[in-house]
Amino acid sequence: MAHVVTLVSHPARPAVDPAAVAAVTALLPDAGAAVTLSPGIAVDIPFASPVAVDKRALADRLRGALAGVPVDLFVQRAAERRKRLFLADMDSTMIGQECIDELADKVGVKAHVAAITERAMRGEIDFEPALRERVALLKGLPAAVVDEVIAERITLTPGGRTLVRTMRANGTYTALVSGGFTLFTGPVHAMLGFDEHRSNVLVVEGGRFAGRVEEPILGREAKLAALLELRERFGLAPVETLAVGDGANDLAMIGEAGLGVAYRAKPKVAEAAGARIDHADLTALLYAQGYRDADFVA
Known part of the structure; x- marks a missing residue:
């Protein structure tokens, strides 16, 4: 997978739940299974894209899907993290x-x-x-x-x-x-x-x-x-x-x-x-x- 989206919430207020992961995964091309970095707090969602990814535009779109959920996200090339x-x-x-x-x-x-x-x-x-x-x-x-x-x-x-x-x-x-x-x-x-x-x-x-x-x-x-x-x-x-x-x-x-x-x-x-x-x-x-x-x- 060439890219990864990382979802993160505050450690004192875990909010990276299955619903948040599903909302983001549904908008990613060829998404793989989420990888837990910290239960309820942070996950990676790998994905591949046949075309160049506009990371900022994708991040804005994903934030829209998470509206109201206190979760931050990062869109990056996996090899450059x-x-x-x-x-x-x-x-x-x-x-x-x-x-x-x-x-x-x-x-x-x-x-x-x-x-x-x-x-x-x-x-x-x-x-x-x-x-x-x-x-x-x-x-x-x-x-x-x-x-x-x-x-x-x-x-x-x-x-x-x-x-x-x-x-x-x-x-x-x-x-x-x-x-x-x-x-x-x-x-x-x-x-x-x-x-x-x-x-x-x-x-x-x-x-x-x-x-x-x-x-x-x-x-x-x-x-x-x-x-x-x-x-x-x-x-x-x-x-x-x-x-x-x-x-x-x-x-x-x-x-x-x-x-x-x-x-x-x-x-x-x-x-x-x-x-x-x-x-x-x-x-x-x-x-x-x-x-x-x-x-x-x-």
Whole structure:
């Protein structure tokens, strides 16, 4: 079978039942028997097609057949599933928060900053000037507050640690690539087990934020450049790469990856991405590569 559709639901809310499998199988040409990756949570459905498959169009059609069922799906060539390079956004992807919004709360301007963040992530305003504007509002805040924010407010996205550690255990290079700040990506990348992290540097003077960020700012184009650089460093084909994110500054990276995934993404990003996760946790990216739950590194 040349292609495979992977159905995935959230581990805490299994929804990949016989009815869901049958609804998808009925729309696939020359479909084979479903292969269970995790009971009730993930299955592969292999299929063959005598003509080229428009994966995006087929995925949209299959989602229509699953309307109302909390199941995500991936359509791929079977031989191209396993990835050897993984890049991930941090804020609202690998963690549940936007770090700059939480810092802004410490100076009483969270609502204002969060509104700017939301517009930037939706692609309504340019990322770089929006970041400078928000960082300026942090001027004078003690840099030590970062440790407090990480300890009290930052939560890892479910499935993220298992995703990173399983991929690394199978020879994949992993990079956390964020438009956020090194003060956060350093600890977060260590907690999740990434090989490296790249992000922006907040200027600190006398132990307090100076209200500036070091230039050049790591944004949309820098994330794409990181993917291209790492792909070349390891001699990989485009199809061997995986990228995930939620905001407009992730679009170039997502678009260039062999499998580009929008995670709980803004509408513009979800529409543009080749695949998306709306219901499952981050282990969906392992099932999409054909891993079974028994293969996971906890």
